[in-house]
Amino acid sequence: MATFFGEVVVAPSRAGVDEEEEAREETPEDREIRRELEKKREIDVLWTLKSGASTESSADEPFVCSKFIVAIGHNAAAFLSSFILDSVCWEVVGVVKLWNEWCRTSNTTNVLPTDSFCLFYRLISDPTVLLCQCSCYVAEDQQFQWLEKVFGRMRREDLQVTILSTCPVADYKTQESTLTLPSPFLKALRTKEFREQVCCPLLEQPNIVRDLPAA
Amino acid sequence: MFVPCDRGGGSASSDFKGFTLLMPAVSVGNVGQLAIDLVISTLDMTKVGYFYTDCLVPMVGNNPYATGEENSVELSINAEVYSLPSKKLVVLQIRSPFIKNKYRTFCQTLLSWVKSSKCARVILLSSSHAYQRDDEQLLGTPLRYLLTPDLEKAVGGLIQELNWKEMEKVAAYPGINDTEKVLHVPGGGITKMLFTESCSKGVQMAVLLKFCSEGDNIPDAFALINYLNEWLQLIKSEVNTSSQWKIPSSWRLLFGNGLPPALF
Numbered sequence: 001m002a003t004f005f006g007e008v009v010v011a012p013s014r015a016g017v018d019e020e021e022e023a024r025e026e027t028p029e030d031r032e033i034r035r036e037l038e039k040k041r042e043i044d045v046l047w048t049l050k051s052g053a054s055t056e057s058s059a060d061e062p063f064v065c066s067k068f069i070v071a072i073g074h075n076a077a078a079f080l081s082s083f084i085l086d087s088v089c090w091e092v093v094g095v096v097k098l099w100n101e102w103c104r105t106s107n108t109t110n111v112l113p114t115d116s117f118c119l120f121y122r123l124i125s126d127p128t129v130l131l132c133q134c135s136c137y138v139a140e141d142q143q144f145q146w147l148e149k150v151f152g153r154m155r156r157e158d159l160q161v162t163i164l165s166t167c168p169v170a171d172y173k174t175q176e177s178t179l180t181l182p183s184p185f186l187k188a189l190r191t192k193e194f195r196e197q198v199c200c201p202l203l204e205q206p207n208i209v210r211d212l213p214a215a
Numbered sequence: 216m217f218v219p220c221d222r223g224g225g226s227a228s229s230d231f232k233g234f235t236l237l238m239p240a241v242s243v244g245n246v247g248q249l250a251i252d253l254v255i256s257t258l259d260m261t262k263v264g265y266f267y268t269d270c271l272v273p274m275v276g277n278n279p280y281a282t283g284e285e286n287s288v289e290l291s292i293n294a295e296v297y298s299l300p301s302k303k304l305v306v307l308q309i310r311s312p313f314i315k316n317k318y319r320t321f322c323q324t325l326l327s328w329v330k331s332s333k334c335a336r337v338i339l340l341s342s343s344h345a346y347q348r349d350d351e352q353l354l355g356t357p358l359r360y361l362l363t364p365d366l367e368k369a370v371g372g373l374i375q376e377l378n379w380k381e382m383e384k385v386a387a388y389p390g391i392n393d394t395e396k397v398l399h400v401p402g403g404g405i406t407k408m409l410f411t412e413s414c415s416k417g418v419q420m421a422v423l424l425k426f427c428s429e430g431d432n433i434p435d436a437f438a439l440i441n442y443l444n445e446w447l448q449l450i451k452s453e454v455n456t457s458s459q460w461k462i463p464s465s466w467r468l469l470f471g472n473g474l475p476p477a478l479f
Contacts, residue, residue, distance in 0.1 A: 013242075013429060034316065141317075174468070174473070180475060202277060205279060205281055206468055206469075208274050208276035210274050212273075214273040
């Protein structure tokens, strides 16, 4: 498309269309580069067993889980740190190691609140209650992997999952302006299998949830 | 890939033998997706399942076709399937962009699902950048069609009667060699890839597309859906067909929230 100054530019599309790259056939070098990049972007979930030894996630038995609470983002993770987690009642049972353009996490479980990390905790008095604090950004192409590798280790019958997350008020779509909206406020989404009472109003159309909480 | 919903109908609700699969390409102006929204909303189609796929960016929200309190709390995700057995129509709606490098995987998985569920044909609604038109395409109708050879045999005659314009091929090396022509759908997302895969796999597929630009694409969606309606006759085509299509509740606030009164 030509701009006012006459130069021709490729107009970006809201639809996220990136056609030229996809249409091109892959050379062996391209394939190699793509494979290397995919390997670099792989997620490793390391679970700590009862004995304290770390192992890879693939070999072992799925563990029984009745409640799984996932806090995604700095605010939600901080909420859990401030009000729920402590070293007396909760123990670390797992960590996610990943890399993407926005952040890198390591497999250390000794983290500062300002670090990017993704840790799993278990309630000592009831080991079927699991908690996850994920303050790192999980990229689009890694979200599905995260899901499969984390939920793949759990027995999912009678599992109740609660996801805690935050969004900017400016992203909230409403008839009135968000300037005068009293914030912060809570909204929820629930599956039809969720039978209990939800503690806040449900998210109205046309608002949506994205990224890892959506996945 | 396809996960059926848990409804009373059981497997009957996911039997698509002989059905027409209508689906959008995620393309410029999201025109195909908007048009599909109009179909699902107007024909009050029932959700019969979804696609469990790693090819699309995840998203979730409440029912975008809600008409009142009672049906507004069903969750809706990025790739869902709706059906209307009375018209032998099954519709796939895609609500988020593709993840990089996943176009081909999605096209291949989709086509093998089309074959295994025995859909008779696929109609893809798409769009292409208006600014890439040549001088001739700037005149006349902005709507185009494409048919795979297998579908050409089946409905070629009907399309001729409708007086539609086929999407023109462009020179592979413009300016250098004008004889070698290729199909080029700029801004069409998976359109070209899905069409060429369908040709090679013997799938009966039609592509209906509109030239457009980013902006308020609601009129483009209406134009595309009326174009489709000339062929499929999903609703009665009267003089003012635009008013026959029902706009879903999720189309509210497409261009932002209300303004703060303090602004004035």
